[in-house]
Amino acid sequence: MNKKKKLLLFLGMAALIIVLTGCGTGQVDQSSTGIWDRYIVYNFGRAIKFLSFGNAGIGIILFTIVVRIILLPLMHFQNKSMRKTQELQPKLKELQEKYPSKDSESVRLLQEEQQKLYSEHGVNPFSGCLPLLVQLPIMMALYQSISRIPSLQEGTFLWLHLSEPDRLFVLPVLAAIFTFLSSKLTSMAQLEVQGSMKVMNYGMPIMIFVMAINLASGLSLYWVVSNAFQVLQTLLINNPFKIRKEREEEEQRKRELQKALRKANRPKKKRK
Template sequence: MKRFENILKRIGPLPIVLAVVALVIIIIASASFHGHVTSHGLWGAIVAAFTSAILGSSAWFGNSYGMGIVVFTILIRFLILPLMVYQIQSMMKMQLVQPALKALQAKYPGKDTESRQLMMAEQQALYKEAGINPFASMLPLIVQMPVLIALYQAIYTSPVLKSGKFLWLQLGSHDPYYILPVLAAVFTFASSWLSMQSTPEQNGMTRAMPYIFPVVIFFSAMAVPSALSLYWVVGNVFQTIQTFMLQNPFKIRREREMAAQKARDLERKIKKAKRSNRR
């Protein structure tokens, strides 16, 4: 219970309030749809709830199903915002303990079982002292994958969504002009690049990721219906704004430079004081 309270304290009230409001709106949108959506079993009920929420929110915009998907996407992003905040905070703490982790790796090369066990024990103690959950980065992905699958199935099980139109798009078909795949890739790159810029130590894999992910998203968006591509575009725009707000690399760099300057100034003062004492 105490750990849960500490997590809530770290996240702060605003993301939680926004998540609750988003959940309430999703429930209202789903309840406001007066049609019938067939469902079988627990998973079918989840898909039906998604379908009802999209169709219900679409009715608020004159049965514009594209707008319904846009609204639904934004609500889902607000719903998982507390997890994203927690993930980013854990990632930033992980970056701070990287020098200590490197020292542990040097201390325990891991050439034998005992060495690996000792390193794991000290690593876990370091994580606990710093308040880090090494699996926190997986939470948003674990949550979003069922959302993507449910949305994909909602499109194919709902004739209305499958045949719906939005701007130049046929929501159940591929984007004929590849505009959505390009936008999805661009905003994936923007979000990944911003996140990478706040990382103090980068290796070849870290530097390559902002260029690999957009390519994967581009070809994935080409292979799925426009409705899912639209979800990715809106979600990635939200992710880019969120990254800039919560993980502003320019602000983080300034803070690190100021902290490093203070450390250098303190070191100079100590050396100066030592020279004065010797005299």
């Protein structure tokens, strides 16, 4: 994905956050009107209360786990697409060398060839953004349900008032740590880590930390559980240590095969 597309995606996500945050004010209950308030925010609150077992914090934790389980097929698709994209990196580099993007014509040809290559191998370069795009409205609906539904506004969990920031900074720190671990494990599974990925590995945890110290601790709790789930899922399904070991073994087999071929093709010395 080129820089312009990444910028457009970022601006689109920022616009989505602004729109959803401003979708309504005031308390939400069964008499609320509008699709966002009545059918999304209110029902999110109902789901959390159903899962609460007397404590809203437990409801948020269980709700987060349910959401992550529902998103598992999408995450699996993302991981498969990312691995395919990584396998195409050598060919993509060849195209970039062939079309160095020094003029508009070479840029156009490069984009056409890249799209053709993606299509031939069934790769969607935007698939890595899908889980994030899906989770954005979920996070905003969760945030508004905590801050606008009276029974959740008054909810507590351990030392937390769920509609207020965590004054001890425990959840912001944990959210940042698990966000970093999730990004780091994902990047470790890639053949080549690009500069943008390195920036995301450190920039995203910082952004999550800053947001978590200012927003409702119920949302921070969602981030902690969601990213901890992501770390566990990565280790179980897309373990980067296992992937790296498999690649090293494959490279070792290739070296041994090349060595055997060179030895087989080496001219034999004639006996005297």
